[in-house]
Amino acid sequence: xxxxxxxxxxxxxxxxxxxHASEIISEEEEKKADAFAEDYKYYMNNGKTExxxxxxxxxxxxxxxxxxxxRQKKYSAGDKVYMNNRxxxxxxxxxxxxxxxxxxKISAAHLDSPRLDLxxxxxxxxxxxxxxxxxxxxxxxxxxxxAIPLSLHGVIVKKNGETVEVxxxxxxxxxxFVITDLLPHLAAEQMKxxxxxxxxGESLNILIGxxxxxxxEGSEKVKLNIIKILNEKYGITESDFLSAELEIVPAFKxxxxxxxxxxxxxxxxxxxxxxxxxxxAIFAVxxxxxxxxxxxxxxxxxxxxxxxxLNSSYLKYFISDLAVMGGEEPWRVLSxxxxxxxxxxxxxxxxxxxxxxxxxxxxxxxxxxxxxxxGARGKSGTSDASAEFMGKIRRMLDKENVVWQIGELGKVxxxxxxxxxxxxxxxxxxxxxxxVPVLSMHAPFEVISKLDLYMAFRAxxxxxxxx
Ligand code: MN
Ligand code: MN
Numbered sequence: 001x002x003x004x005x006x007x008x009x010x011x012x013x014x015x016x017x018x019x020h021a022s023e024i025i026s027e028e029e030e031k032k033a034d035a036f037a038e039d040y041k042y043y044m045n046n047g048k049t050e051x052x053x054x055x056x057x058x059x060x061x062x063x064x065x066x067x068x069x070x071r072q073k074k075y076s077a078g079d080k081v082y083m084n085n086r087x088x089x090x091x092x093x094x095x096x097x098x099x100x101x102x103x104x105k106i107s108a109a110h111l112d113s114p115r116l117d118l119x120x121x122x123x124x125x126x127x128x129x130x131x132x133x134x135x136x137x138x139x140x141x142x143x144x145x146x147a148i149p150l151s152l153h154g155v156i157v158k159k160n161g162e163t164v165e166v167x168x169x170x171x172x173x174x175x176x177f178v179i180t181d182l183l184p185h186l187a188a189e190q191m192k193x194x195x196x197x198x199x200x201g202e203s204l205n206i207l208i209g210x211x212x213x214x215x216x217e218g219s220e221k222v223k224l225n226i227i228k229i230l231n232e233k234y235g236i237t238e239s240d241f242l243s244a245e246l247e248i249v250p251a252f253k254x255x256x257x258x259x260x261x262x263x264x265x266x267x268x269x270x271x272x273x274x275x276x277x278x279x280x281a282i283f284a285v286x287x288x289x290x291x292x293x294x295x296x297x298x299x300x301x302x303x304x305x306x307x308x309x310l311n312s313s314y315l316k317y318f319i320s321d322l323a324v325m326g327g328e329e330p331w332r333v334l335s336x337x338x339x340x341x342x343x344x345x346x347x348x349x350x351x352x353x354x355x356x357x358x359x360x361x362x363x364x365x366x367x368x369x370x371x372x373x374x375g376a377r378g379k380s381g382t383s384d385a386s387a388e389f390m391g392k393i394r395r396m397l398d399k400e401n402v403v404w405q406i407g408e409l410g411k412v413x414x415x416x417x418x419x420x421x422x423x424x425x426x427x428x429x430x431x432x433x434x435x436v437p438v439l440s441m442h443a444p445f446e447v448i449s450k451l452d453l454y455m456a457f458r459a460x461x462x463x464x465x466x467x
């Protein structure tokens with residue numbers, strides 16, 4: 001063997017150098033990944049908000065034989081249940097053959113994505129046009145939300161207690177909404193502002209109409225016309241907005257990106273690109289050894305507080321119920337459990353190379369990314385997975401030929417972020433972040449790779465199928 005080949009072989013053996021998934025997986029598996037992506041796009045167009053996602057996943061769970069969890073009932077291995085938490089988060093569970101004291105295997109992803117929420121009193125008129133006032137939800141770059149088509153989703157609880165569901169702007173025949181921006185001709189002053197200030201929070205008002213109620217004299221006639229239309233359609237009056245959760249999201253559909261169709265552009269990949277494969281993995285699992293749990297949660301983007309977020313006790317209560325059924329103390333089951341915190345990481349972006357440290361960044365198409373720690377400023381606010389648990393997960397992925405890489409969220413001190421991992425770790429559960437690399441994260445239109453999405457599915461499935 002030549003000297004050159006010896007070096008190459010040794011490097012191959014000794015270096016850590018993640019490869020493009022296409023170089024590792026078979027053509028047949030690539031086809032499976034493409035087919036998986038088709039179903040994912042359908043979901044992305046039908047589950048844009050946490051409420052719509054919960055509905056989508058419960059319907060699908062039912063078709064796989066899942067039934068509502070009833071703690072009075074006796075369950076046996078292979079039984080499938082779901083627990084709907086207030087219509088905004090959901091737990092899917094398949095009972096294992098091992099005793100519950102061996103712990104459960106959890107995949108935890110979030111269904112909420114950055115967006116604009118309507119204020120409690122949103123409707124007003126200005127310049128003979130009607131608007132909704134918003135308060136943004138999660139981390140957004142405000143300028144990205146102007147001059148793009150928007151849709152309105154959510155629920156309104158009326159004075160009489162009746163709930164109406166709203167979804168406008170997704171159907172081809174629906175009207176859509178928009179936030180206007182200044183023309184460049186007159187934007188000299190605006191262009192001098194920082195990008196953070198270019199579009200201000202109180203300017204994120206949604207244009208919703210422009211025709212007055214009648215020719216008669218009077219003020220706020222456009223606003224009157226809008227509320228009249230809403231009254232006819234939903235039976236609501238202005239005060240009903242006080243008891244509503246209405247969310248403005250991009251009206252874009254999920255689309256293939258690139259001549260090779262290798263990528264998907266969509267609103268809300270963070271974190272539906274992990275929620276979807278985590279759900280599909282538990283749907284695919286038959287008779288697991290360990291009890292398998294997929295929790296699809298809410299409120300991650302605002303810090304996981306609130307009773308539908310993972311900083312609340314709903315997951316702990318659910319596992320406690322399983323423990324009690326199996327005659328075990330709840331904390332013993334929690335302490336024996338393991339979790340993949342299924343969340344996205346920032347993919348290396350050649351347009352912005354300065355924020356990443358390439359030896360520890362994740363890359364599109366190099367498989368699922370394992371993120372040992374998140375946080376900021378000296379790992380503040382991270383659970384930091386142990387070497388032992390990292391070791392266990394990489395062995396599991398290698399054994400199942402799942403393409404994986406490691407990733408860190410940006411260079412040291414450049415920023416940072418968190419996931420639900422720390423809230424699960426605080427229950428004394430072993431946990432590590434594992435998810436899909438995303439380009440343009442938190443933008444109205446984010447980009448992921450089809451191969452990475454499929455590898456996430458394979459990873460969660462392998463996790464649930466441990467013996
Ligand atoms: Mn996320
Ligand atoms: Mn996020």
